[in-house]
Amino acid sequence: MGERVFMQGNEAMAESAIRAGCKLFFGYPITPSSEVPEYYAKVMRERPEENIMFIQGETETSVFNMIAGAVAAGHRAMTATSGPGFSLGQEAMSYMSAASLPAVIVEVMRPGPADGEILAAQGDYFQATRGGGHGDYNNLVLAPYSVQELCELMQESFDLAEKYHNPVVLLSDAMLAKLRESVELPGYVENEPKPEEKWRTLTGADGRDPHIITTCGRGAIQWERFNLDLQEKFRKIAENEVRYETYNLEDADIVLVAFGCFSRVCISAMKMAREEGMKVGMIRPISLWPFPEEAFRGLDGKKFLVCELNAGQMVQDVKLSVDNKNDVTFYGRLGGQVPTPKEILGEIRKLR
Amino acid sequence: MRAVKTIYQRPVVFTDEITTYCGGCGHGIINKIIAELIDEMELRDKGVICWPIGCSCLSDLYYKMDQIMCLHGRAPAVATGMKRANPKEFVLVYQGDGDMVSEGMAEIMHAAIRSEKFSIIFVNNAIYGMTGGQMAPTTLLGQHASTAPYGRRIDSSGYPVQMAELMATMPGVIYSERVAVNSPQRILQAKKAIKKAFQLQLEGKGLSFVEVLSMCPTGWSTAPVKALDWVDQKMIPIYPLGVKKDVSEGETVQNEEQELEVRSL
Numbered sequence: 001m002g003e004r005v006f007m008q009g010n011e012a013m014a015e016s017a018i019r020a021g022c023k024l025f026f027g028y029p030i031t032p033s034s035e036v037p038e039y040y041a042k043v044m045r046e047r048p049e050e051n052i053m054f055i056q057g058e059t060e061t062s063v064f065n066m067i068a069g070a071v072a073a074g075h076r077a078m079t080a081t082s083g084p085g086f087s088l089g090q091e092a093m094s095y096m097s098a099a100s101l102p103a104v105i106v107e108v109m110r111p112g113p114a115d116g117e118i119l120a121a122q123g124d125y126f127q128a129t130r131g132g133g134h135g136d137y138n139n140l141v142l143a144p145y146s147v148q149e150l151c152e153l154m155q156e157s158f159d160l161a162e163k164y165h166n167p168v169v170l171l172s173d174a175m176l177a178k179l180r181e182s183v184e185l186p187g188y189v190e191n192e193p194k195p196e197e198k199w200r201t202l203t204g205a206d207g208r209d210p211h212i213i214t215t216c217g218r219g220a221i222q223w224e225r226f227n228l229d230l231q232e233k234f235r236k237i238a239e240n241e242v243r244y245e246t247y248n249l250e251d252a253d254i255v256l257v258a259f260g261c262f263s264r265v266c267i268s269a270m271k272m273a274r275e276e277g278m279k280v281g282m283i284r285p286i287s288l289w290p291f292p293e294e295a296f297r298g299l300d301g302k303k304f305l306v307c308e309l310n311a312g313q314m315v316q317d318v319k320l321s322v323d324n325k326n327d328v329t330f331y332g333r334l335g336g337q338v339p340t341p342k343e344i345l346g347e348i349r350k351l352r
Numbered sequence: 353m354r355a356v357k358t359i360y361q362r363p364v365v366f367t368d369e370i371t372t373y374c375g376g377c378g379h380g381i382i383n384k385i386i387a388e389l390i391d392e393m394e395l396r397d398k399g400v401i402c403w404p405i406g407c408s409c410l411s412d413l414y415y416k417m418d419q420i421m422c423l424h425g426r427a428p429a430v431a432t433g434m435k436r437a438n439p440k441e442f443v444l445v446y447q448g449d450g451d452m453v454s455e456g457m458a459e460i461m462h463a464a465i466r467s468e469k470f471s472i473i474f475v476n477n478a479i480y481g482m483t484g485g486q487m488a489p490t491t492l493l494g495q496h497a498s499t500a501p502y503g504r505r506i507d508s509s510g511y512p513v514q515m516a517e518l519m520a521t522m523p524g525v526i527y528s529e530r531v532a533v534n535s536p537q538r539i540l541q542a543k544k545a546i547k548k549a550f551q552l553q554l555e556g557k558g559l560s561f562v563e564v565l566s567m568c569p570t571g572w573s574t575a576p577v578k579a580l581d582w583v584d585q586k587m588i589p590i591y592p593l594g595v596k597k598d599v600s601e602g603e604t605v606q607n608e609e610q611e612l613e614v615r616s617l
Contacts, residue, residue: 070437072430092426
């Protein structure tokens with residue numbers, strides 16, 4: 001671990017990425033993610049010895065494809081964007097998943113649809129966890145709830161992307177991005193393998209067989225085989241990368257379910273409810289895909305209150321994970337409205 | 353005994369794969385020029401070809417070297433990431449007219465704006481080939497296509513795009529030439545132009561661009577021999593051949609000293 005600092009989410013995350021060996025940043029400015037490209041642009045000039053390259057692309061469409069090229073060449077590369085930009089990147093997300101390219105994308109959510117607002121929201125849950133582009137594929141989606149966790153998952157995202165050769169989406173939001181809090185910055189990652197030592201990188205076929213990356217189907221038989229191999233990749237991710245935290249589940253009658261920044265509000269609400277004598281616990285999914293279904297096992301008979309800053313997206317995964325979906329209640333707010341713990345407490349009381 | 357000298361052979365970088373191109377198509381000729389130059393200039397071991405979407409998207413089957421198939425129009429963006437990550441790599445971008453001029457106009461223009469240091473071969477046959485003969489931005493006025501069944505009209509589709517001239521206006525482009533592959537002499541000239549583009553990339557000078565007028569007898573609903581004449585009679589008047597820009601003799605396009613120190617107000 002590195003030094004303890006008081007730092008903004010976006011900037012601390014950018015510094016963590018640099019320390020993870022991500023020297024290439026391709027970006028397009030969009031609120032609330034713009035501090036990340038700005039940080040890279042600054043550091044590129046101020047710390048020349050670190051050999052950092054920042055390119056401001058013409059569109060997110062282009063930026064995501066630049067990442068495809070950079071990771072295909074065996075280097076760590078990333079971007080940070082928000083809803084509308086993430087939408088533009090979707091054709092490349094589908095492509096990079098199919099082409100097994102280890103891209104890392106930070107999605108700093110803001111309220112949509114369309115241009116929307118620039119406040120905190122969680123409306124891109126479906127887009128991130130259901131693939132988001134065309135075809136049968138999945139992104140590995142991680143949702144931190146603090147600047148500390150944001151920095152740690154930022155670094156781990158590169159390892160995970162390279163382990164499974166699949167895009168990883170780090171799902172942040174306007175609140176985490178702008179939040180300044182005390183954080184112990186992760187240290188520099190050492191001994192990262194050289195590009196030519198990594199799997200199937202395009203470094204020139206010097207003394208080896210050619211590496212060819214294509215997502216062009218060559219008939220139904222070949223293409224079904226290709227897709228089955230992809231599904232095998234997703235199955236492995238689903239098997240190994242489920243992450244979540246649970247709080248006070250042992251005696252709980254009511255279980256809150258929340259992810260990302262909003263889970264902090266829910267944790268406060270849980271504590272207030274406990275002070276009132278209500279037995280309330282909580283599940284905080286960290287990996288949104290794969291969704292932590294296992295966290296809901298053995299909890300039959302409890303009531304679930306799913307809280308999201310959207311019109312009800314993760315609640316569908318919760319309903320698929322519990323024994324009786326009638327036990328699941330949803331509370332959500334839209335447009336950048338973030339309820340206080342007291343408001344959540346009010347919703348908990350209704351379930352008593 | 354007399355020594356035996358090889359005066360011609362199949363390019364070593366080629367696989368034994370048979371191409372999927374139609375009879376009379378120009379892609380095969382251009383693919384062969386590339387293969388010959390990769391052999392002659394010894395580019396295989398440090399080179400990557402970025403293929404587009406279109407008739408040439410299966411071309412990775414034909415070469416024994418590192419290759420990547422990019423999405424429609426995005427090859428210059430993929431090549432940007434690749435070349436920036438690994439500047440020593442030789443990166444060749446190959447695109448058709450539908451891919452580059454329609455879907456990927458932003459990517460090609462901004463690669464030129466940033467003066468990316470790779471080479472681009474742009475195959476212009478004035479039609480969408482693989483998709484089945486639809487109108488391209490390079491389709492000639494009056495030319496028939498499946499989405500312009502009575503010929504391309506200005507009121508709905510505007511004018512054919514002259515990419516070689518357009519690229520020549522960009523400060524980041526160091527070399528832009530238009531060639532054709534409809535006769536043996538022209539094929540030799542095309543090879544010369546492409547060789548120069550490759551050479552300039554190796555010297556790290558800036559973006560080098562070669563537009564190749566090519567035949568698509570299937571898309572044009574024309575016999576292959578007539579398609580050769582069609583390039584002369586119809587295409588070249590709109591797309592004149594020749595060097596549109598060559599500033600390769602200077603230092604580099606990007607001259608740090610020329611960058612203005614502009615402080616924010």
